Amino acid sequence: MTDLLIEYNNFTGMLPSSLSNLGNLVDLEVECNNFEGKITDFLPNVKSLLYLYVGSNSFSGPFPSLGANLTKLVELGLSNNQLRGPLPSQIIGLPNLTWLSLGDNLINGTIPSWVFSLPALEYFNLSNNKLTGHVKQFKSTHLTHVDLSNNNLHGRFPSSTFKLVYLSSLILSSNNFSGELDMLCHAISLEILVLSSNSFNGSIPQCSGNFSIYFSLLDLRKNNFSGTIPDTFAKKNYFETINLDSNGFEGPVPKSLENCKMLRVLDLGRNKFSDKFPYWLGNLTLLQVLILRSNKFHGPIPNSKFKIPFPNLRVMDLSNNNFTGPLPRKYFKNLNAMMNVDEASFELKYLGMRGGGSTYYYNDCLTIVIKGSTIDMVKVLTIFTVIDLSKNNFEGQIPQIIGKLNSIRGLNLSHNSLTGHIPASLANLTMLEWLDLSSNKLTGEIPQQLKNLKSLEVLNLSQNQLVGPIPQGNQFDTFLNGSYIDNLALCGPPLLNACSPRTPQPPPLMFQQEDNTSSGFNWEVILPGYICGLVWGLVMGYFMFSRGKPQWLVRIIEGERNKSGKRFKKHSHRNRAR
Template sequence: MASPIPSVLANLSSLTTLYLESCGLQGMFPLAIFRLPNLETIWLSHNLDLTGYLLEFNFSNKLKKLALWNTSFSGELPASIENLSSLEFLGLGHCNFSGSVPSTLGNLPNLKFLDLATNSFTGSVPPTLGNLTKLDTLDLHDNYFTGFIPSELTNLTQLTALNLLGNMLHGSVPSSISRLEKLKFFDCDDNRLGGILEMDAFLELKDLQYLFLSLNNFYLVSPDNSNATSPQAQLVDIGLRHCHLREFPYFLRNQHRLQLLDLSSNNIKGQIPQWMSKVSVETLLFLDLSNNSLIGFDDFPLVLPWSKLQYLKLDSNILRGSLPVPPLSTVFYSISNNSLNGEIPQLLCNLSSLSILDFSYNNMSGGIPVCLSNFSKSLLVLKVRSNQLDGPIPSGWATGNRLKMIDLSKNKLQEKIPKSLMECKMLEYLDLGNNQIRDAFPSWLGSLPELNILILSSNAFYGRMENPKLNLNVFPKLRIIDLSHNRFNGTLPWGYFERWISMKNLDGKNSPPKYMLESLDMRINLMHVPRDYDYSMTITNKGMEMKYPKIIRTLAAIDFSNNRFDGEIPKLIGKLKELHLLNFSNNNLVGGIPVAIAKLTNLESLDLSENKLVGRIPMELSTQLTFLSFLNVSHNRLTGLIPGGGQFETFQSSSFDGNLGLCGKPLLKECSSNSGSLPPPSLTSSGEFGLDWKVVLFGYGCGSLFGVVIGHVVIKKKPDWFANTFSKFPTRRRRRHVL
């Protein structure tokens, strides 16, 4: 429809139902429609451009159902809402409502469904909601509610779903929760709740299927002497992340229908007990045991027993021994940051459904099996960073594969890069850094149409980077390249600078930030399941690792440091206007610093140190590089007055050390009358870009969105999860709390 709601509808006095879901409506909703005397249903959900507010209901009508999900209705809920005495269904989720919830909302005697989720409601949850004795569903998730969970809510004996996720509630869960005998769904994730919480209070609720208690400050108590003969709730999904657990809860022994089990970020130590291998063997789809202190599996079978498992996350434990092999159904398998050793098991190559495979940061040794390069056409991410793997890179990359990220960095891989990598036509990220690869520059990788990031640092690459042929479109989407710490020589490859169009003009740079991630193609219809896998990047320079837990799609960087490049910096560098990081340090570059570098107005880090550059520092660098927060031109042959003003006022003397001809602040050396004035703008050719920083030289002036120090920030944030009570009620998650 894509049009406003015609106001003439307000004249239809006999109208009983107005159903306009997903019609592309826009503009202001005619408030007079609320006054129609016979109207029983107003259903306007999923019209994001439809605005409006709730007027004062100082009149009587027959309204039973009001659904405004996913519209742009705003304002506060009027206290007069109590006059809608026939109302049975009130769906206001995913709108822009704010303010406190009036206590009069508890005076609607026929209300069965109440959804206020994903708004900006504040204040306490009104205890009067406990008067809504017919209520079946109460959804308050992702607001700003504070205070306690009212004990009066346990008067709602007809309640089947209670969702309090993502608020700022504190105190404890009322012990009388066990009175809600019909409760099937309870979620209080990501609040500030605490205290000792007895698991038995939930297990007594025979109909309970979905229980989420994560990201609070609970001390969960699950007695070892639970009576296995008494009826217990058979849970389907259970989230107990960050519940101060010290062992696997005893009650899990009697759970036979689990599909999701999250015990991550607890204090569970020792081995995964043998009895866990019998828990929900035929139903479990999702298992997250990451961020504990687990050391291994106690007498488990060679292949893990959960026959339908799709998501397995065991990161950040102290698991030892060989790499566990998940079942054939697995789509996501991450076991990074452990102490695994031994060779990569061949059985891993049977996992033809696998999309994400990450066993980085372990002590795995031996070669990478050839089958790992072609075992699954579903594989999107292969990440084996920081192990002890040796031998050649597998050469059998299959035609038609879907790989988008390959990270083999920080191993002991040798020989040349196999040209079969050209078959990875969808590849966006390739990191082979910190190995023992001996090869010329793999110019043939320029044929990969989607390659965004290429990291070949700290290997034994050698020779000249010959300029590509004039008619060749190479590396069309490349925006981050790190060739540092190799043996490249010859002049800087101006022909590549000319063709790196993604560094000249990045699409969507004025749009909201977008990060490199991979959507998980899991056939799991579960709540609280992460749907994306974020790419991360680590760049090591000068002995310092800079970690990007997320990679923003507009970041552009070049690092050619610590090679043997010579000649002048080409003027073409000034065309790469989207560069944020540029590093040509520790080479044999000569000539002046090109004034064209001043055209790189997004530049935040510039390192030209340890070369043979001569002449003055162009004054344009101080006036035009307003985001520059790191500069190092030390140990060259520069002369004259150091420019003042702008970001140059923030740089320390170490940024300019080792240039005997430089003078002026921040150096102690004063300029003579012959060197005290700055020359006109330089006409020399322009310079290079990179990622090699010395923290001691950081300037602390203004920085842009990407500030150089982002590399040090390790973001710990709950993933963007679906948290819906029912699939027909979509959730726009808004995470605020960080653990």
């Protein structure tokens, strides 16, 4: 037997030690099962073995010391187990090894120097372990993928690594690496760069315009970067994700981002950008996530010059800026990805990307305020939809058109200067899980139709000027006093003040006649005339009874009588003549 492949099953228990007797074995793949025990108990020690995959099981114990005869190994995959201890430094040479995947274990200590000297190494993954220390210079000229994320590595990452001709993917997130990004000028083949959650600093060099046109992912969030973003994004580039969240970037949003026609995620949140709303981003038809939260954006949001702006946008977070003017009604009207989404037909996927041949996975990570709490979403479903325009200076009414966005999960318009009534059209947002309209100047009653929002879990209408009864039934029976505090005159449960009897409404017939112009009967015209006639009659009656007959009025009346008498006589004579 040369090949033994029993992967992607639900096998349990321990593999038989008799496997070590397979002297001609070339390919052993048992990954993605529930096997346990120690790898050395069944590992064949034969020169013929080229491919060994035992990842995604429950193997434990110290990292196995590979037998001296396994020098021909080409690919070694031990990831996603419970292997612990340091990497064995006594292994000084696997000259043919091209694939080394040891991620998602409990490996500790430093990365031994032999790893950096493997001459044929192309794929290297030590992510999600407990490694410490510095990273040394890689001597392999064939490296294409390096993933050291989620360890305790620190210091400066060797800049010579960026000079590797074939390096396309470098993932160093969640460590404590430091230094500037000048080495990026040498990254002519880089397609994926993830440096998030480290201590990198400095600015993005102007040479970033020399990146490969195939550069698709730039994740620099949660570092100490500063300065402006170079306006050097080339035309026909392949950027899909640009995440700069939680740094110190400043200045305007580079206009050349409009060249990123493939862009799906743009997160500029929690920086110092100072600019007007970059409306031209609405021409990026594939954009699904736009986050500008916690910056210094200002001014009104102008009407888009594009026929259908942001047609695929699912997450729109403009919170905690200085935007003014009315809410962007035209954008609400065209957010097609937030309308009429048939979730039953959607395959559950996460925002992100997958490399060719499953060489890497990347999930977009977003920081969003959900149901009143700031959440770091490490995975974001593609059906997740939210609008957050809170903590700005928006004014005017909430447009009725927002009721068309019947697939959104969260709507936050709090801490603005919005006025007018809560639109009843919000009752159409049947998927809504949280609604925050607090700290505005809203008036009128809470629309009774909102009690039909059966998915609503969090409601905050506090600090407005609302009046009248709180809707009862369904989800409204679960909301506490905090949802309604500091309003003018709300009443009914859960508040203690009971509602007064309702004032009778005017007869419906009056509104029907008011709207029916063909009837010729208009109360707005008749009522003032009726009142004036009544007042005139009372005044004349008073003069008549208090002062006798007014001579001018007597002359008018008697004159009219004489004229009437003469006309009557003329008519009588004519009738007799006939």
